[in-house]
Amino acid sequence: MSQASIPNRYSDVIERVKxxxxxxxxxxxxxxxxxxKMSRLAKVSPATVTKAxxxxxxxxxxxxxxxxxxxxxxxxxxxxxSSASGLPQVSNQAISINRHVFxxxxxxxxxxxxxxxxxxxxxxxxxxxxxxxxxxxVIKSMPLNSGVTDLPPGCLELRRVIAQRYANEGLSVSAxxxxxxxxxxxxxxxxxxxxxQPGDTVVIESPAFYGALQAIERFHLKAIExxxxxxxxxxxxxxxxxxxxxxxxxxxxxxxxxxxSATTMTIEQLTLIYQLLAAKQIPxxxxxxxxxxxxxxxxPPSFKSIDEHGLVLHCSSFSKCLAPGFRVGWVLAGRFSKQxxxxxxxSTLSVAVPNQQTLxxxxxxxxxxxxxxxxxxxxxxxxxxxxTAIQNDFPAGTTVTMPEGGYFLWVTLPIEIDTSKLLExxxxxxxxxxxxxxxxxxxxxxxxxxxxxxxxxxxxxxRKALKQLGDILHRAKKGCER
Amino acid sequence: MSQASIPNRYSDVIERVKxxxxxxxxxxxxxxxxxxKMSRLAKVSPATVTKAxxxxxxxxxxxxxxxxxxxxxxxxxxxxxSSASGLPQVSNQAISINRHVFxxxxxxxxxxxxxxxxxxxxxxxxxxxxxxxxxxxVIKSMPLNSGVTDLPPGCLELRRVIAQRYANEGLSVSAxxxxxxxxxxxxxxxxxxxxxQPGDTVVIESPAFYGALQAIERFHLKAIExxxxxxxxxxxxxxxxxxxxxxxxxxxxxxxxxxxSATTMTIEQLTLIYQLLAAKQIPxxxxxxxxxxxxxxxxPPSFKSIDEHGLVLHCSSFSKCLAPGFRVGWVLAGRFSKQxxxxxxxSTLSVAVPNQQTLxxxxxxxxxxxxxxxxxxxxxxxxxxxxTAIQNDFPAGTTVTMPEGGYFLWVTLPIEIDTSKLLExxxxxxxxxxxxxxxxxxxxxxxxxxxxxxxxxxxxxxRKALKQLGDILHRAKKGCER
Numbered sequence: 001m002s003q004a005s006i007p008n009r010y011s012d013v014i015e016r017v018k019x020x021x022x023x024x025x026x027x028x029x030x031x032x033x034x035x036x037k038m039s040r041l042a043k044v045s046p047a048t049v050t051k052a053x054x055x056x057x058x059x060x061x062x063x064x065x066x067x068x069x070x071x072x073x074x075x076x077x078x079x080x081x082s083s084a085s086g087l088p089q090v091s092n093q094a095i096s097i098n099r100h101v102f103x104x105x106x107x108x109x110x111x112x113x114x115x116x117x118x119x120x121x122x123x124x125x126x127x128x129x130x131x132x133x134x135x136x137x138v139i140k141s142m143p144l145n146s147g148v149t150d151l152p153p154g155c156l157e158l159r160r161v162i163a164q165r166y167a168n169e170g171l172s173v174s175a176x177x178x179x180x181x182x183x184x185x186x187x188x189x190x191x192x193x194x195x196x197q198p199g200d201t202v203v204i205e206s207p208a209f210y211g212a213l214q215a216i217e218r219f220h221l222k223a224i225e226x227x228x229x230x231x232x233x234x235x236x237x238x239x240x241x242x243x244x245x246x247x248x249x250x251x252x253x254x255x256x257x258x259x260x261s262a263t264t265m266t267i268e269q270l271t272l273i274y275q276l277l278a279a280k281q282i283p284x285x286x287x288x289x290x291x292x293x294x295x296x297x298x299x300p301p302s303f304k305s306i307d308e309h310g311l312v313l314h315c316s317s318f319s320k321c322l323a324p325g326f327r328v329g330w331v332l333a334g335r336f337s338k339q340x341x342x343x344x345x346x347s348t349l350s351v352a353v354p355n356q357q358t359l360x361x362x363x364x365x366x367x368x369x370x371x372x373x374x375x376x377x378x379x380x381x382x383x384x385x386x387x388t389a390i391q392n393d394f395p396a397g398t399t400v401t402m403p404e405g406g407y408f409l410w411v412t413l414p415i416e417i418d419t420s421k422l423l424e425x426x427x428x429x430x431x432x433x434x435x436x437x438x439x440x441x442x443x444x445x446x447x448x449x450x451x452x453x454x455x456x457x458x459x460x461x462x463r464k465a466l467k468q469l470g471d472i473l474h475r476a477k478k479g480c481e482r
Numbered sequence: 483m484s485q486a487s488i489p490n491r492y493s494d495v496i497e498r499v500k501x502x503x504x505x506x507x508x509x510x511x512x513x514x515x516x517x518x519k520m521s522r523l524a525k526v527s528p529a530t531v532t533k534a535x536x537x538x539x540x541x542x543x544x545x546x547x548x549x550x551x552x553x554x555x556x557x558x559x560x561x562x563x564s565s566a567s568g569l570p571q572v573s574n575q576a577i578s579i580n581r582h583v584f585x586x587x588x589x590x591x592x593x594x595x596x597x598x599x600x601x602x603x604x605x606x607x608x609x610x611x612x613x614x615x616x617x618x619x620v621i622k623s624m625p626l627n628s629g630v631t632d633l634p635p636g637c638l639e640l641r642r643v644i645a646q647r648y649a650n651e652g653l654s655v656s657a658x659x660x661x662x663x664x665x666x667x668x669x670x671x672x673x674x675x676x677x678x679q680p681g682d683t684v685v686i687e688s689p690a691f692y693g694a695l696q697a698i699e700r701f702h703l704k705a706i707e708x709x710x711x712x713x714x715x716x717x718x719x720x721x722x723x724x725x726x727x728x729x730x731x732x733x734x735x736x737x738x739x740x741x742x743s744a745t746t747m748t749i750e751q752l753t754l755i756y757q758l759l760a761a762k763q764i765p766x767x768x769x770x771x772x773x774x775x776x777x778x779x780x781x782p783p784s785f786k787s788i789d790e791h792g793l794v795l796h797c798s799s800f801s802k803c804l805a806p807g808f809r810v811g812w813v814l815a816g817r818f819s820k821q822x823x824x825x826x827x828x829s830t831l832s833v834a835v836p837n838q839q840t841l842x843x844x845x846x847x848x849x850x851x852x853x854x855x856x857x858x859x860x861x862x863x864x865x866x867x868x869x870t871a872i873q874n875d876f877p878a879g880t881t882v883t884m885p886e887g888g889y890f891l892w893v894t895l896p897i898e899i900d901t902s903k904l905l906e907x908x909x910x911x912x913x914x915x916x917x918x919x920x921x922x923x924x925x926x927x928x929x930x931x932x933x934x935x936x937x938x939x940x941x942x943x944x945r946k947a948l949k950q951l952g953d954i955l956h957r958a959k960k961g962c963e964r
Contacts, residue, residue: 035529047517047532102824109631123626135836136618144605147807149591182664182809185831198680198702214828220680220702325629325835327664342584346696349667352834353807354617 013052060092107433114465117433121455135358152345154180158360184289184317184329191313194339195283200249207440209259232263257290257406260451292321294405295380310334326355386454393470395477407455419450495534542574589915596947599915603937617840634827636662637838643845666771666799666811673795676821677765682731689922691741714745739772739888742933774803776887777862792816808837868936875952877959889937901932
């Protein structure tokens with residue numbers, strides 16, 4: 001039906017303007033040629049130019065001032081991959097999923113592949129037998145109409161125990177504020193959908209959890225990727241600029257043990273960021289799935305803990321700390337609770353009922369905190385051992401920072417190494433998976449990085465695999481291999 | 483950022499054209515004023531008219547012919563609510579969710595409300611104890627890495643037993659063609675997302691399952707609602723016109739025991755519809771969640787059974803026939819398998835693992851067909867008893883047709899009754915829920931209809947409730963009550 005438009009004509013205008021902006025013909029803040037002038041220059045109708053300019057505006061290249069014209073939007077120079085200084089890379093763009101994510105996932109399904117690339121913690125760490133016993137007890141005693149009563153927002157008992165855990169952290173939360181979801185993946189997805197419309201702009205961290213990039217593609221949004229500082233936390237000045245210059249509809253951040261960088265924001269950083277967003281009433285999706293896995297004496301603060309205005313959609317789950325495979329997560333969605341509840345209903349109707357009730361029973365019975373204390377101790381030991389092995393085996397110039405929690409190590413290798421290019425050989429020949437840095441950004445700027453899962457015991461097999469990985473990286477650095 | 487446009491000006495043009503089309507100033511196929519002419523008439527710039535016309539085109543009011551101009555798109559007269567003849571209502575529009583859906587759902591959660599409005603079958607009909615026993619056995623013997631191996635497309639054993647069941651119906655399906663989902667709700671959602679982009683047009687039935695209307699809103703699509711004929715099945719001539727005149731990106735149909743109308747398409751209807759869609763390569767999402775609940779000797783055919791071109795995304799689940807609350811469904815997605823698998827991964831990461839494995843074990847053990855035979859027999863008896871009660875108790879002019887399967891009765895009441903207006907009183911005063919016809923279309927054309935869940939045994943309480951419902955309808959008809 002839309003045979004009317006003549007796509008070549010207005011895409012010519014678009015490409016012309018983009019080229020000129022890239023070539024710094026027009027700098028940020030400068031006015032681009034008027035519609036009338038561009039119409040003459042490009043030999044197309046004013047309507048065509050108008051359409052082109054509107055699309056350029058939607059893409060964030062230019063913006064309109066009423067009664068004045070179109071101006072180049074603020075944008076920053078491309079960050080050099082290894083440069084810690086320099087201005088952050090900011091481009092406001094649609095995301096196209098890196099297909100490597102699916103390759104890495106397919107690989108970790110094969111039992112003979114060493115799962116350093118996996119996002120899942122070592123399954124031996126969880127009380128599977130105890131959960132099984134509870135599950136069978138729950139099924140026998142479950143009221144027949146649970147399928148109906150546990151519809152969104154979810155099983156009341158489970159929402160109550162979650163609210164109690166928030167209360168123990170000093171957060172006053174009612175069970176009514178919590179929406180149970182099919183894992184944190186759904187929690188994050190429905191949260192994002194609750195606060196955006198297709199075409200909207202969302203700020204994410206760079207590097208970011210690939211799930212954030214995927215969700216942004218899935219909901220037809222645009223991402224601004226904001227670099228993380230060395231010590232963790234996003235660049236606050238850059239964020240201030242972005243929220244001034246772009247119509248940001250949401251941010252999606254991980255305040256602690258960030259996936260993949262393993263960094264944690266300080267309370268000062270959290271506060272500054274929150275104030276910035278609160279001033280513009282920008283919702284903040286907080287992915288806090290690793291929150292229980294802290295190595296220190298206390299849980300680091302979250303954005304939710306300082307959320308005076310109900311702007312934070314706090315997403316978490318039991319998948320990383322108690323019951324992987326049960327697919328039970330939740331959102332504490334502040335002022336967006338109603339939308340989140342309705343979207344969860346539309347997304348999967350309800351969360352598996354026996355699974356919800358089993359987790360409620362497990363947490364109520366009181367063994368949960370004991371399990372968590374043990375889990376944290378084991379993870380800290382394993383993460384530390386894996387770091388030591390990396391320091392021994394990997395090429396000079398490699399950096400890794402000991403995280404404050406979780407089980408990921410973010411390994412920055414010498415700049416000449418491209419982990420995404422090594423992936424095929426690693427998987428095919430050595431049966432070792434890693435998560436190459438290219439999974440975590442829309443550009444290739446982290447190609448010399450990789451995320452390693454350090455939740456596994458470094459037994460002989462894993463120790464040998466790390467050594468092999470080190471050898472391959474040494475060779476890659478020397479250029480002996482492509 | 484988009485302060486540029488002057489919305490009033492081009493919405494003036496839009497309203498002017500819509501008004502003229504409604505008033506039949508311009509009939510379908512006639513040319514609307516040229517951009518230049520409208521620019522003079524409406525005293526706005528040609529660019530503004532162009533934008534207005536483009537939006538009108540997107541909304542399906544007009545269409546462009548290259549080098550010629552804009553023409554009024556074919557559209558049909560509004561179907562009179564009670565008229566069985568006449569041309570179908572077709573409007574191509576964004577959907578806004580009817581909030582009554584959530585009221586009805588909230589109501590059925592209360593144990594003292596009679597759940598005639600529920601979509602869930604009576605929970606006593608399912609082998610809960612047996613499922614519980616299997617679940618506890620599965621958990622004990624489940625390989626530790628199941629959380630990883632059962633990632634999308636899902637548990638291989640479960641996909642195998644589902645493929646075997648298709649094979650027993652004469653359909654050659656590989657386990658690799660099946661993607662396990664968190665119930666049919668997710669199956670349908672990811673299927674729709676796999677074949678559309680925001681703004682696209684999807685054809686649904688009218689009345690339609692409210693989940694279809696919700697999914698269309700959630701993914702920012704537009705719906706064309708195509709009336710069902712008296713005997714079931716969509717109006718094929720109307721569908722032919724629609725696919726000629728609109729850029730239809732997908733259809734979403736229920737071929738059997740349609741929710742809510744309880745109608746079933748014949749193989750001739752299926753074939754004609756499929757041929758029409760195949761000629762244009764339009765994907766067909768087939769919601770077949772009630773497929774196992776047939777009352778006849780054989781399962782009626784599905785679109786999938788005649789899908790030569792891989793265009794059908796066949797969605798089903800175990801929620802209506804074996805294990806409500808387990809949240810396990812699937813898609814057999816034809817040529818769209820890869821997209822569906824990736825979207826499922828992004829939507830909820832994976833389906834609850836013990837639940838997948840328990841259903842695989844249950845079906846493999848061989849008790850499933852026995853359970854289904856029993857279930858069908860009980861449902862047929864209950865549906866029939868409920869119909870008899872309705873015939874006795876409801877006002878003259880009420881029509882209900884005995885369905886060929888499932889457990890819904892679609893009750894068409896005298897035209898003066900508005901079930902949506904009775905809902906509050908029914909729920910508040912009488913504690914009876916029904917699903918008013920207004921849940922199943924974007925317009926109010928089915929306001930004199932309601933869907934009743936007939937899966938419950940007509941014990942004294944339910945019998946009495948039906949009688950009360952009948953009394954209320956009698957009074958509503960007489961106008962004694964508002």
